[in-house]
Amino acid sequence: MEDKKSLIIAIDGPAGSGKSTTAHLLAKRLGYLYLDTGAMYRTLTWKALKDKVNIKDEKALSQLAKKIQICLKPGSNVETKVYLDNKDVTSLIRSPQVNKYVSLVSIVKGVREAMVAQQKKLGKNGGIVAEGRDTTTVVFPEADIKIFLNASLEERVERRWKEEKTKGIFSNKEKVAAGLLKRDRIDSQRKISPLKISEEAIVIDNTHLSISQTVDKILKQVKKTVK
Ligand code: DC
Numbered sequence: 001m002e003d004k005k006s007l008i009i010a011i012d013g014p015a016g017s018g019k020s021t022t023a024h025l026l027a028k029r030l031g032y033l034y035l036d037t038g039a040m041y042r043t044l045t046w047k048a049l050k051d052k053v054n055i056k057d058e059k060a061l062s063q064l065a066k067k068i069q070i071c072l073k074p075g076s077n078v079e080t081k082v083y084l085d086n087k088d089v090t091s092l093i094r095s096p097q098v099n100k101y102v103s104l105v106s107i108v109k110g111v112r113e114a115m116v117a118q119q120k121k122l123g124k125n126g127g128i129v130a131e132g133r134d135t136t137t138v139v140f141p142e143a144d145i146k147i148f149l150n151a152s153l154e155e156r157v158e159r160r161w162k163e164e165k166t167k168g169i170f171s172n173k174e175k176v177a178a179g180l181l182k183r184d185r186i187d188s189q190r191k192i193s194p195l196k197i198s199e200e201a202i203v204i205d206n207t208h209l210s211i212s213q214t215v216d217k218i219l220k221q222v223k224k225t226v227k
Contacts, residue, residue: 006125007145007222008142009030009147010130010140010146011132011135011136011146011147012136012149012198013148013149014180014184015183015184016160016180017149018149022215022218023130026218030127034072034074035122035128037119037131037134038132041115042093042094043070044065045101046095048060048101049098059110062111062114065115071083071084100179103183103187106133109192119135134194146200149204149206150203
C-alpha cells in the first residue's frame, strides 16, 4: 500500500468554487500540508501595490517575485496564515484592490516561473494538497489525484458576496459577478498556464454540495488511490 503521507493532491477551479476551504479541510483531515497558491500571487500583488510598482512593468514584477519571502502556515480556522517577510498579511491580501489586480500580475511569465519553482519545492516530498489554477496542469502534473472544482456562476457570486460581507465589505451582487467574470476570463484565456481542465482531472460541481460533502467525495478518491 502506498504511504498515505506521500500523496500529491491538486485542486484547480475558478474563483468562488470553494477550492480554498475544501483544500484546507481536506489537508487537515489527512494531516497534509495545504498549499494555497492563489495566496502567493495575492501576496505578490499586495506588495507590488504597496511599493507602487507599475503593474504593467513585467521586469519589476518578476524581480519582486524572485526576491520576496512568502510563508504559509495553518491558521486556527479555515484560513491559512500568510506572512510576508514575517508580517502577517492574511487579511490584507483579500482586499478588493488585490482582487482587482491579481489576475494581471499572475499573467507575467517571470512571476509564474518564480512562484511555480517555490511551489514545486514545497511539494517535492508529497503529503500536500495544492490548490489554484494550474496545480493539476503545470505545478504538479504528476499529482496522484487531480480535481477540478466548479460551481454555477450564481452560486459563486453568492459565496463571494457573503464572504465580503463578513469582512465588512458591502458590495452589490452585480459588481461581484462582474469582478468574477473578468477574473475567469483573464485566468482562462491567458497564454501561460491558463485555467483548464486537465485530462485526468475528476470534475466536481459543488453548486449543491456543502464543503464537507465535497471533502468526502475527494476522500473517497484518496481511499481508492491508496488501496
Ligand atoms: O484562488 P484565488 O482567488 O486566491 O487566486 C487569485 C488569483 O491568482 C487568480 O485570479 C489567478 C491567480 N492564480 C494563478 O494564476 N495561479 C494559481 N495557481 C493560483 C492563483
